[in-house]
Amino acid sequence: MAEALAVSPPVAARRHPTLRVVVYAVTRLAALFAAVVVGVYLTILVANMGGYVDQIKRAEIREQVALAVSLDESMRRLPADVRQRIAEQMVRNEERRLGLDRPFLARSVTYLRDALLLRLGFAERMTSDTGSRLVRRILLDRLPATLLLFLSAQLLLFFSSLAFALALSRRYGSLADRIVVALAPTSAAPAWFYGIFLILVFAAWLRWLPFGGMVDAPPPEGALAYATSVLRHMVLPLAALALSSIFLSVYAWRTFFLIFSSEDYVELARAKGLPGSLVERRYVLRPTLPTIVTSFALGLIGAWTGAIVLETVFNWPGLGRALYQAVGLYDTPVIVGTTILYAYLLAITVFALDLVYAILDPRVRVGVGAEG
Amino acid sequence: MRELVRYPSAVAGLCILAFLVALSVYAVVAIPYGEAIRLWSGGEALWARNPRHARPEWMGWLWGGRLPRTLVVRSTEVPAQERDLGGGVRQLEFALPFDYPYRRFPPELAVFLRADYREQAPQVELGWRTPDGSQVHLANLSPRRQDVYRVSADGDLRRALGGAPEVVLFSRPGQPGEATPGRYALEVRAYLFEPGSTVQVELVVYGEVHGLAGTDHLRRDLTLPLLWGTPIALAFGLLAAVGSSLSTLLIAAVGAWYGGWVDGLIQRITEVNLILPALPILILIGTLYSRSLWVILGAVVLLGVFGGGIKTYRALFLQVRESPYVEAARAYGVGNLRMVVVYLVPRAVPVLLPQFVTLIPGFVFLEATLALLGLGDPVLPTWGKVIEDAYRAGALYVGHTYWVLQPAAMLVLSGLAFTLLGFALDRVFNPRLREL
Numbered sequence: 001m002a003e004a005l006a007v008s009p010p011v012a013a014r015r016h017p018t019l020r021v022v023v024y025a026v027t028r029l030a031a032l033f034a035a036v037v038v039g040v041y042l043t044i045l046v047a048n049m050g051g052y053v054d055q056i057k058r059a060e061i062r063e064q065v066a067l068a069v070s071l072d073e074s075m076r077r078l079p080a081d082v083r084q085r086i087a088e089q090m091v092r093n094e095e096r097r098l099g100l101d102r103p104f105l106a107r108s109v110t111y112l113r114d115a116l117l118l119r120l121g122f123a124e125r126m127t128s129d130t131g132s133r134l135v136r137r138i139l140l141d142r143l144p145a146t147l148l149l150f151l152s153a154q155l156l157l158f159f160s161s162l163a164f165a166l167a168l169s170r171r172y173g174s175l176a177d178r179i180v181v182a183l184a185p186t187s188a189a190p191a192w193f194y195g196i197f198l199i200l201v202f203a204a205w206l207r208w209l210p211f212g213g214m215v216d217a218p219p220p221e222g223a224l225a226y227a228t229s230v231l232r233h234m235v236l237p238l239a240a241l242a243l244s245s246i247f248l249s250v251y252a253w254r255t256f257f258l259i260f261s262s263e264d265y266v267e268l269a270r271a272k273g274l275p276g277s278l279v280e281r282r283y284v285l286r287p288t289l290p291t292i293v294t295s296f297a298l299g300l301i302g303a304w305t306g307a308i309v310l311e312t313v314f315n316w317p318g319l320g321r322a323l324y325q326a327v328g329l330y331d332t333p334v335i336v337g338t339t340i341l342y343a344y345l346l347a348i349t350v351f352a353l354d355l356v357y358a359i360l361d362p363r364v365r366v367g368v369g370a371e372g
Numbered sequence: 373m374r375e376l377v378r379y380p381s382a383v384a385g386l387c388i389l390a391f392l393v394a395l396s397v398y399a400v401v402a403i404p405y406g407e408a409i410r411l412w413s414g415g416e417a418l419w420a421r422n423p424r425h426a427r428p429e430w431m432g433w434l435w436g437g438r439l440p441r442t443l444v445v446r447s448t449e450v451p452a453q454e455r456d457l458g459g460g461v462r463q464l465e466f467a468l469p470f471d472y473p474y475r476r477f478p479p480e481l482a483v484f485l486r487a488d489y490r491e492q493a494p495q496v497e498l499g500w501r502t503p504d505g506s507q508v509h510l511a512n513l514s515p516r517r518q519d520v521y522r523v524s525a526d527g528d529l530r531r532a533l534g535g536a537p538e539v540v541l542f543s544r545p546g547q548p549g550e551a552t553p554g555r556y557a558l559e560v561r562a563y564l565f566e567p568g569s570t571v572q573v574e575l576v577v578y579g580e581v582h583g584l585a586g587t588d589h590l591r592r593d594l595t596l597p598l599l600w601g602t603p604i605a606l607a608f609g610l611l612a613a614v615g616s617s618l619s620t621l622l623i624a625a626v627g628a629w630y631g632g633w634v635d636g637l638i639q640r641i642t643e644v645n646l647i648l649p650a651l652p653i654l655i656l657i658g659t660l661y662s663r664s665l666w667v668i669l670g671a672v673v674l675l676g677v678f679g680g681g682i683k684t685y686r687a688l689f690l691q692v693r694e695s696p697y698v699e700a701a702r703a704y705g706v707g708n709l710r711m712v713v714v715y716l717v718p719r720a721v722p723v724l725l726p727q728f729v730t731l732i733p734g735f736v737f738l739e740a741t742l743a744l745l746g747l748g749d750p751v752l753p754t755w756g757k758v759i760e761d762a763y764r765a766g767a768l769y770v771g772h773t774y775w776v777l778q779p780a781a782m783l784v785l786s787g788l789a790f791t792l793l794g795f796a797l798d799r800v801f802n803p804r805l806r807e808l
Contacts, residue, residue, distance in 0.1 A: 031643070032643075032647075035640070035643045035644045035646075035647050036647060038644045039644050039647040039648050042644070042648065043648070043653065043656070046653060046656055046657065047656055047660065184791075184795065185381075185787075185788055185791035185792050185795065187791075188733035188734075188737070188784075188787030188788065188790070188791045189733075189737060189783065189784060189787055190737050190741060192741070192744065193737070193740075193780065193783070196759075196763070196768065196776065196780070197780075199768065200768045200773070200776075204768055204769055298680070301646070304649070305649055305650060305651040305652070306651075308651055308652070308655070308745065309741050309744055309745060312744070312745070313744075323652060323655060324745055327655055327658075327659050327745060327746060327747065328746060330659065332659070332660065335652075335655065335656055335659055335660075336656065338652055339649055339652040339653060339655075339656055342649035342652050343647050343648065343649055345649075346646065346647045346648075346649060347647045350646060350647065
């Protein structure tokens with residue numbers, strides 16, 4: 001259905017604006033998928049540059065074979081050179097089984113396919129909460145925690161900073177406005193940086209809030225108690241994220257709205273005597289919606305990557321912390337897997353952005369410049 | 373430039389920046405690069421005479437009273453009595469006196485010994501004399517050529533005294549919980565069994581404050597990483613920002629000028645780059661290949677080349693391409709490359725400069741972020757490394773706040789300098805913002 005539309009979009013689009021959005025979305029999805037493929041392939045190349053991962057794999061195989069040979073009763077009776085030959089054969093078999101004997105280019109394609117299907121292999125040292133050593137299990141276990149913290153943080157921060165910015169642009173030059181402008185440079189520091197101090201004050205000194213983690217140990221009984229506990233643990237990371245970005249984003253939006261509200265058509269709407277809230281909604285917010293959505297998605301992309309350190313500082317059992325642990329344990333499959341999962345997360349964010357864009361932007365709906 | 377001075381934020385930013393630059397110049401001149409690395413990774417032997425976890429001197433002043441400083445008394449500074457006991461044995465006797473003016477106990481006591489001998493090591497007998505004249509026997513030692521006797525860690529002495537040596541030795545029997553100020557002395561009696569044999573003794577009464585910045589868990593003076601962190605942070609931030617923003621600008625200009633498939637290719641690469649997770653890839657590189665700051669810098673620049681800035685610059689260059697002066701240049705036959713470098717790129721400088729300056733703090737903090745993840749440069753003393761050490765040692769939980777606060781303050785200071793400057797530059801170059 002979608003392919004058929006893609007062949008003759010103008011006809012379909014003239015009839016159904018919604019279908020045009022679908023066509024647009026499908027094209028974008030294809031383009032993004034191509035980007036993901038290239039991105040994941042690059043990640044694999046970086047991870048295996050100079051055959052570093054292969055080397056680790058080979059050493060591991062040798063060790064396993066040596067262990068198996070030394071443990072085997074029947075092998076011990078054989079003369080040393082025969083035993084050596086058998087061991088060599090076992091190493092070669094194992095290397096062939098893992099595809100290490102093929103040229104790198106061919107192997108990288110296999111790696112790429114596995115990575116795209118999230119067949120990420122086995123972790124070397126880490127295990128998931130359920131005890132599985134599958135990298136995919138480990139990472140998917142951690143994903144909800146990251147999504148919970150960063151999606152809620154981003155939504156909360158984004159809409160509150162928009163609301164603040166609108167309020168400030170109305171009261172331009174007031175004390176609150178000047179305070180925000182003065183505080184905007186504080187956003188130079190990342191969230192983990194504020195996190196350290198929040199922990200110091202509210203957890204170590206005042207003892208109001210927990211140091212880190214996601215729920216109390218042991219987890220409280222009952223859904224309500226559980227949710228309260230999670231919320232209590234979320235306060236400090238959310239505050240850290242807020243401190244690191246809110247002043248700058250309020251400042252940026254306020255400036256943006258101020259520039260827009262000096263446009264002639266806004267002045268005209270005011271002159272007509274329309275109420276302030278209506279002017280804001282219809283004449284300021286609506287034309288700036290695409291910019292707003294873009295910056296929301298870009299903020300989310302920034303948040304995904306910022307998660308690594310923030311989760312570490314707050315002991316939040318998410319994807320970022322998994323990556324940190326993997327670095328500490330030198331667990332290469334997990335590091336590569338996390339990178340790939342991050343690439344997917346970013347791609348999904350970009351795609352969601354495109355989709356919302358397509359719905360919002362009249363040029364896409366009407367069919368002007370739909371190729372993006 | 374003159375316009376810039378009108379903004380107080382720019383003046384403040386420039387002042388901080390000047391301070392940081394002066395600090396870096398001082399650091400590089402006072403402690404050469406190799407020396408800094410040697411000191412930083414030299415291990416505990418280099419820093420043995422520094423107290424562990426000492427607060428900075430300025431915190432001692434804030435404390436209202438006086439936190440003890442480290443006192444060092446050497447046997448080379450005092451007269452010694454030498455007696456011949458016959459049979460080739462000599463007795464060396466001297467006291468290492470010192471005034472202890474503080475009412476807080478020292479955290480640690482140690483005696484450093486240096487003995488010269490061929491075969492038979494001298495015997496050393498250490499005693500302690502308190503201000504009221506009473507004497508305590510500490511230990512009998514047979515020191516190696518270089519030896520340390522850690523008084524505070526001597527279990528036998530602790531049992532004999534009935535408490536921590538550094539506390540009992542400094543308190544009067546009736547007054548527990550407070551050190552008694554006065555003139556103490558370490559009394560040394562050494563027996564030398566060889567003609568050329570000598571003994572040198574050095575008493576170190578460790579203090580609770582040290583230097584301008586305090587010390588860390590390895591007794592290293594934190595002044596070193598705080599000082600040397602400045603040029604490293606500035607260099608890393610500047611090079612990363614220059615590398616990524618200039619190349620981005622150039623590529624955007626090339627794309628906008630040539631158009632067609634070149635432009636399309638650049639757009640596609642930008643799209644892929646948006647999806648590449650930068651920090652995980654840096655972590656990957658740090659784990660698998662090299663933790664050298666300069667390798668990471670290269671990777672940062674490479675990842676930043678096709679950054680989001682390309683879209684902004686491209687829109688700008690598409691406008692510039694149509695302007696009359698470009699048309700004129702084309703009419704008298706300017707080549708493509710010259711067109712991009714000489715005619716297009718300079719036009720973007722007003723947009724570039726504020727963005728460039730506000731990019732720097734991000735990179736400075738990126739270094740700290742990587743260090744916190746344990747991927748900092750293994751040999752360079754940086755602010756991030758100090759925070760990492762402190763974080764790993766749980767400094768915030770046990771109250772060594774200075775350990776985190778000082779590098780954090782340096783980070784914030786450099787971040788502030790560039791953001792303040794960037795904000796002001798933004799206003800100077802974008803007049804539309806200026807009215808607001």
